Amino acid sequence: MNTAHTHCTCDRLPLILIVLTLAVYLPGFTWGIPHATGADRTHAWGNDDQVPLAPLAEMHNTFVVAKPDRNIAYPWFHYGLLAAAYSPYLVYLYFTGEITSPTGVYPFGLNDPVTAFRHLSWIGRLVSHALAIAVVLGMYYAGKHLWGRLAGFLAAVFTMLLFPMAYYAKLGNPDVPVLGWTCLGLAFCALIIREGLTSKRAAWLGAFMAIAAATKDQSAGSFILLAPPLLVMHLFSGRPDRTLLQYKNTWSPIVANLLSFAVVYAIASGIPVDPTRFAQHVSKTLMAGTTTKLYSISRHPATLAGYAHQAFDIFAYMIDVMGWPLLIMSFVGVALATVRDRKPLIILLASLGFFLILLPVRFTRVHYSLPIAVPFTLFAAYAACVGLQHRLKPIRAVTLIAIVCAVGGLLLNTLSLNHDMRHDARYAAADWLDQHTLPGDRLIYFGGGLQVPPLREDVGTIPIYYRDEARPALVEQRPEFVLVMPLDFNEDRQRVEWRRGPHSVRSDYLPPDVFDDLADGSLGYRLVAQFQSPPLFTWWDRPFLTYATVNPPIQIFVRDDRAGDAPRLDPWRTAPYNPRHIRIRERTVDWIQENPLPQS
Numbered sequence: 001m002n003t004a005h006t007h008c009t010c011d012r013l014p015l016i017l018i019v020l021t022l023a024v025y026l027p028g029f030t031w032g033i034p035h036a037t038g039a040d041r042t043h044a045w046g047n048d049d050q051v052p053l054a055p056l057a058e059m060h061n062t063f064v065v066a067k068p069d070r071n072i073a074y075p076w077f078h079y080g081l082l083a084a085a086y087s088p089y090l091v092y093l094y095f096t097g098e099i100t101s102p103t104g105v106y107p108f109g110l111n112d113p114v115t116a117f118r119h120l121s122w123i124g125r126l127v128s129h130a131l132a133i134a135v136v137l138g139m140y141y142a143g144k145h146l147w148g149r150l151a152g153f154l155a156a157v158f159t160m161l162l163f164p165m166a167y168y169a170k171l172g173n174p175d176v177p178v179l180g181w182t183c184l185g186l187a188f189c190a191l192i193i194r195e196g197l198t199s200k201r202a203a204w205l206g207a208f209m210a211i212a213a214a215t216k217d218q219s220a221g222s223f224i225l226l227a228p229p230l231l232v233m234h235l236f237s238g239r240p241d242r243t244l245l246q247y248k249n250t251w252s253p254i255v256a257n258l259l260s261f262a263v264v265y266a267i268a269s270g271i272p273v274d275p276t277r278f279a280q281h282v283s284k285t286l287m288a289g290t291t292t293k294l295y296s297i298s299r300h301p302a303t304l305a306g307y308a309h310q311a312f313d314i315f316a317y318m319i320d321v322m323g324w325p326l327l328i329m330s331f332v333g334v335a336l337a338t339v340r341d342r343k344p345l346i347i348l349l350a351s352l353g354f355f356l357i358l359l360p361v362r363f364t365r366v367h368y369s370l371p372i373a374v375p376f377t378l379f380a381a382y383a384a385c386v387g388l389q390h391r392l393k394p395i396r397a398v399t400l401i402a403i404v405c406a407v408g409g410l411l412l413n414t415l416s417l418n419h420d421m422r423h424d425a426r427y428a429a430a431d432w433l434d435q436h437t438l439p440g441d442r443l444i445y446f447g448g449g450l451q452v453p454p455l456r457e458d459v460g461t462i463p464i465y466y467r468d469e470a471r472p473a474l475v476e477q478r479p480e481f482v483l484v485m486p487l488d489f490n491e492d493r494q495r496v497e498w499r500r501g502p503h504s505v506r507s508d509y510l511p512p513d514v515f516d517d518l519a520d521g522s523l524g525y526r527l528v529a530q531f532q533s534p535p536l537f538t539w540w541d542r543p544f545l546t547y548a549t550v551n552p553p554i555q556i557f558v559r560d561d562r563a564g565d566a567p568r569l570d571p572w573r574t575a576p577y578n579p580r581h582i583r584i585r586e587r588t589v590d591w592i593q594e595n596p597l598p599q600s
Contacts, residue, residue: 013149014137017156021136024160024414025129025169028421029122032171032549035430035454036117039106040461043450044121044172045426047547050074051124051172052117055082060104062274067104072281076270077214078174085127086120124172131180132169136160138183139374142190143381146344150388154381154403159183159374161410162321163543164367166417167550175367178219181212182371186350189226190378193343197234202253205230206260214268217285221357222371225349231257233346298362299587310362314355316583317369320543323413325406326380333379336386344378351375363587365546380406412540419536420551426453428531429554433459433481436558442479446470446509447487451549466491470514474523482518482525482557484510486575488548494589498548499582504575505553508589518557519571525557528566532577541581551577 032045034052042053054071058079061070093099093116102109110116139159144152159165168176185208192201209227212219231254271278299313300306319327337345354371358364387399430453433443439458446464455461462479464470467490474482488498490508498504506515517523532553553575558566 011149013153014140017136017140017153017160018133020157021133021160022129024418025132025166027418028166029125029129029170031421031424032451033121033125034117036107036113037455037457037459038461040449040463041452041455042106042113042117043448045424045451045549046167046171046173047549048173049171050079050174051082052086052120054172055079055086055124056108056120057104059083062270062277066274066276070277072277072284074174075214075217075268075281076274076277077211077268078177078216080268080270081177082124082127082172085123089119089123121172125170128169128171128173128176131177132165134180135165135176135183135374138180138185138187139377141187142183142347143378145187145190145194146347146378147341147382147385151378151381151385154384155377157407158326158377158380158410161407161414162370162373162377163323163410163413164321164417164545165370166414167421167545168367170421174216175370178212178216179370179374181208181215182219182222182350183374184208185212185223186347186375189230189347189350190344192230192234193346196237197230197253199253199256202257203260206257207264210261210263210265211268214265218354218357219371221354222350223353225353225356226347227257229346229349300362302360302362306362307359310359310364311355313364313584314358314369314372317364317366318373320366320583321369321373322376323406323409325402325409326377329380329383329402329406330376331379333381333383333386334376336383337379340386341382344382347375347378365586366543367546412537413542416536416540416542417545417550420533423533424551425531425533425554426451426552428533429453429483429529429556430455432529432531432556437481441481442477443481443483444473444477444479445483445485446507447491451485451487451552452483453554464509467509467511470510471517474514474518474525478524478559480559480562484515484518484555484557485552486548488546490589492589495587497586497588499544499575499578500580501574504548504578505555505572515571521560521568524560526560526563526566527555527569527571528558528563529556530554530569530572531556532575534577535579541579544579544582546586553577 032049034042034044036042043049044051055078058070058076061067062076090099093110098111098116099109100111107113136156136159140152140156142152143155165176185205188201188205188208192205205227209223212222234253235250266272269278300309322330334345334348351372351374358368358372384399384403387395387402390396390399433453434456437443437456437459440460442460442462443455444462444464445452448465449461449463452461462473462477464473473479484506486498486504487507487509488495490496496503496508502512514523518525519527530553533551553572555572
């Protein structure tokens, strides 16, 4: 196909895909947006969700004064992109007098921080939605370049429904944004595979590679093995009008690619405006690769058996991300391409490169497998196209059944997740608290306040940051309400198993003996309310997210003198509605205690 045909304006499938993507991702769009009625209520519920405060804080660090405790874990670009998206609204707040004398502490100079945080969060999440659409459209054009519109459409739908795309598309977390830039780059890789390398295509590829790397460093894994073969193919393509000594036809695309990458990466990484931060980020990233640092988070030892187990974990999470029907279809597609159309197999180097980035880390999480899974959806789409166009009716029927199973299973996961986000237990708990709290009441919670239900401004909070503070705070301060819910880490920032067992209902910041004394009433409190929404499909067990952030079980204790005649409920000892299927047992503090760091 030629370029003009590829970009034909009469192609309505991209518009259809945009509508479908919004229909799938928008439900639950407002999940976890901070209700900023206090200094400890300014963070969204999602893990590493950067909206709305982190981009503004980072721009303050860049352009006003850099704080020593600034977060340099991520590159600069996504912070800058979100801040740019915020700018029109911030200008509006300034000229309407809603923001005066901005400061770095709550309420940040805002007259109405609740409304401002809500609107800023909407803006930030729309950026994530736009880049989630880029993921889908990138795979559409990649499939279209390789095998036509049907393959592109199927690849886009398969990618849209990968677990947990619908979760990360709603957050200010960079995982979906970086995947959006990556998939746009893969679309150009597919075009280059079919139609050759030109200076324009090379420059666009370099730009998307650079923006992806400046959004999240690990994205380099998607291109580090893929880009060089494309350049080699160009050098030795055998066109009669070009030799290795001819600059314009031979070397200009390569120069365009390298120059585009270097310039865009430098700008997107914030080097012109904040070179110190760039150096600090690079240093932190390199330090994270040291043996001691890796061991502190790794699940497997640095042995051959350990790497084999890590490879198995990555594959197991691939099953969670893709589901067996789609994964099998992708393997069939790879086999068919090996026999019938080998050139597109090059794009699987994107999966291999990211796999090799994850392998030495020796731990993984479900969303880490998304960049590995995405190129495989192209080959699942190719297998589907071949099967649907086969001359034998039984093969066409089997192919159609496989597509329905693949799409159906992934859609059930997404609908289940969307339902839990829309009916998160914290919303029901917030309504209950709003009805039963009085001005001046205090609520105690255990661990950071990042994930507590929305509270009124006149309700105070007592956060507990250390286990040994829990009992004294309850005995001495006597708060009216006690909130018990799980967190997936302890006060040392080590992981705990929150999916089953006692940590599925209570934070590790709340010691078990204190919880028992709350439950039996010996501390003068009564369990009066419990919240966790049942699943949309009781017969369907979707995979776990890595973090305990969606629809956690909530238990509320009330001081006896405020409980009235409310009956004492039996406490949950394990979460009633958490997904039950666990494919990978993630590393926890128990694992650390059982596997101490070897002495050198």
